[in-house]
Amino acid sequence: MKNQIVKTEGLKKYYRLGENTVKALDGVDFTVKEREFVAIIGRSGSGKSTLLHMIGGLDTPTAGEVYVDGRKLSGMNREQLAVFRRRKVGFIFQNYNLVPDLNVYDNVVLPVELDGKRVDRKYVGEILELLQLETKLEALPGMLSGGQQQRVAIARAVAAKPGIILADEPTGNLDTASGHDVMGLLKVAAKQFQQTVILITHDRDIAQMADRIVHIEDGRIVKAGDFHAGK
Numbered sequence: 001m002k003n004q005i006v007k008t009e010g011l012k013k014y015y016r017l018g019e020n021t022v023k024a025l026d027g028v029d030f031t032v033k034e035r036e037f038v039a040i041i042g043r044s045g046s047g048k049s050t051l052l053h054m055i056g057g058l059d060t061p062t063a064g065e066v067y068v069d070g071r072k073l074s075g076m077n078r079e080q081l082a083v084f085r086r087r088k089v090g091f092i093f094q095n096y097n098l099v100p101d102l103n104v105y106d107n108v109v110l111p112v113e114l115d116g117k118r119v120d121r122k123y124v125g126e127i128l129e130l131l132q133l134e135t136k137l138e139a140l141p142g143m144l145s146g147g148q149q150q151r152v153a154i155a156r157a158v159a160a161k162p163g164i165i166l167a168d169e170p171t172g173n174l175d176t177a178s179g180h181d182v183m184g185l186l187k188v189a190a191k192q193f194q195q196t197v198i199l200i201t202h203d204r205d206i207a208q209m210a211d212r213i214v215h216i217e218d219g220r221i222v223k224a225g226d227f228h229a230g231k
């Protein structure tokens, strides 16, 4: 039995909008095992991004707890949270978030350098090769297709060797074929580098590529299925 790497307990996030309260998350108990690849699926506004942000320590809950790798996020101060985010989690966003005037290689190694660590060039080389970017190292993001830019964002997330990759609609801006390619590469990279992936998607076909699908509706988990796809 693999260890639990992520656990939420009674997680709630309420937003006050004038007289109204928006219950973005309304009591989420969710666990992810080490090296699992989980897809979170749900309608727009159901709370997917909020859940991902809580797990990544980007936002704080109204109630409940998040544990990552056995550590309670609410017990950390700002500085500890910043270090946690840098070392433990890699984020992949729908809009790639690449630095436009840095080339592919420099974008990929940026988080490692910002963390003051030595770049493991051999490891980075393996990642770039796996993601089929080895001929694009000198290119600026603006010279790449959407799928290529998303692969750079994946390489960057994997390169810092975080235990967990949190991906918010990583294929949302891609056509179906590129979306599937990117998803396949993310899966291969995560398996090879022993990372846990939690991915948000609207796309059922993309979700089917995960080990497990979790459905979220109105801030609650409504159905969690184990598809064992591709295992």
Ligand SMILES: Nc1ncnc2c1ncn2[C@@H]1O[C@H](COP(=O)(O)OP(=O)(O)OP(=O)(O)O)[C@@H](O)[C@H]1O
Pocket: 015, 016, 017, 022, 023, 024, 042, 043, 044, 045, 046, 047, 048, 049, 050, 051
């Ligand atoms: N900062 C905020 N202030 C007020 N309400 C918010 C805030 N952030 C999110 N919400 C609300 O919380 C709910 C959940 O939002 P969330 O972004 O988690 O949904 P989502 O499932 O990721 O949606 P999408 O698929 O459209 O990205 C929505 O009703 C949203 O309007």
